[in-house]
Amino acid sequence: xxxxxxxxxxxxxxxxxxxxxxxxxxxxxxxxxxxxxxxxxxxxxxxxxxxxxxxxxxxxxxxxxxxxxxxxxxxxxxxxxxxxxxxxxxxxxxxxxxxxxxxxxxxxxxxxxxxxxxxxxxxxxxxxxx
Amino acid sequence: xxxxxxxxxxxxxxxxxxxxxxxxxxxxxxxxxxxxxxxxxxxxxxxxxxxxxxxxxxxxxxxxxxxxxxxxxxxxxxxxxxxxxxxxxxxxxxxxxxxxxxxxxxxxxxxxxxxxxxxxxxxxxxxxxxxxxxxxx
Numbered sequence: 394x395x396x397x398x399x400x401x402x403x404x405x406x407x408x409x410x411x412x413x414x415x416x417x418x419x420x421x422x423x424x425x426x427x428x429x430x431x432x433x434x435x436x437x438x439x440x441x442x443x444x445x446x447x448x449x450x451x452x453x454x455x456x457x458x459x460x461x462x463x464x465x466x467x468x469x470x471x472x473x474x475x476x477x478x479x480x481x482x483x484x485x486x487x488x489x490x491x492x493x494x495x496x497x498x499x500x501x502x503x504x505x506x507x508x509x510x511x512x513x514x515x516x517x518x519x520x521x522x523x
Numbered sequence: 524x525x526x527x528x529x530x531x532x533x534x535x536x537x538x539x540x541x542x543x544x545x546x547x548x549x550x551x552x553x554x555x556x557x558x559x560x561x562x563x564x565x566x567x568x569x570x571x572x573x574x575x576x577x578x579x580x581x582x583x584x585x586x587x588x589x590x591x592x593x594x595x596x597x598x599x600x601x602x603x604x605x606x607x608x609x610x611x612x613x614x615x616x617x618x619x620x621x622x623x624x625x626x627x628x629x630x631x632x633x634x635x636x637x638x639x640x641x642x643x644x645x646x647x648x649x650x651x652x653x654x655x656x657x658x659x660x
Contacts, residue, residue: 424624427617438610441573442656445594445603449587452580452594465577469570476567483564508574515577 419478426475433468440465456516457523466513473509477501555638559616562609569606607652612645 440461444452456462480501488494547553572593579590593599619637622628628637 424621427621431614431617434610434614438607438652439656442603442607442652443659445600445656447594449580449584449591456577456580472570476563476570479563480567483560504571508570511574511578512570515574515581518581519577 419482423475423478426471429471430468430475433464433471436464437468453519453523457519459520462516462520466516469509469512473505477505480505551638551642552634555616555619555641558642559613562613562616565609566606566613569602569609572602572606604649604653608645608649611648611652612641615641615644615648 440456443455447455456465481498484494484497484501488497544553576590576593579586579588594603619628619641622637623634628634
């Protein structure tokens, strides 16, 4: 089969047209994370733009303060889940090959976790060694 | 035909195709939908870039020298400027979706206004952010 059918998570005849009942949870999670990202995103971009043009010591002193470090860690904690399910939608829409879709979804899942881990751990180190 | 499989390949050509993007005349609301997705994907890349930036910051001056271009070079500043616009545009796009979830601004005039407000608001907030950040030092 060259063209893959919509993957519903069910098996059996006509399964491609059946809902797997996870759609509302996806939509609801997207909204809940978006609400949290409204204030966290505004504050985070303020702190990030504030690092522009600064030296190593300057950025460390700014970003390592309790509020910026906490906000940036809170931001990435919520953002990685928001962006993971966002990119899942993009993969579902545009990647039609079953094998490539499975690989893309796995890469997206682990990459988003890795981004969150590196981002948060780095900020903890910067804040702790300040 | 009682046992007909609706998923069978032989039926694929008979099923109607949903109208694709190229069928429609470009409209502002449609462009803003594209922009929401494109800025979202761009922010994914931006977040990877800043994960590397913070890693360099945590590892010390030698590692920071490898990522300092992000905040100190011209190309880096242009990328950070575009990222800040992408974040604010995507954020306002989210506000628009939250309004639509509540049934607000869904009529033709309302959604056109919401699209313009997202586009203009994103650009205005980006300029405000950079002016404010420059003034704050």
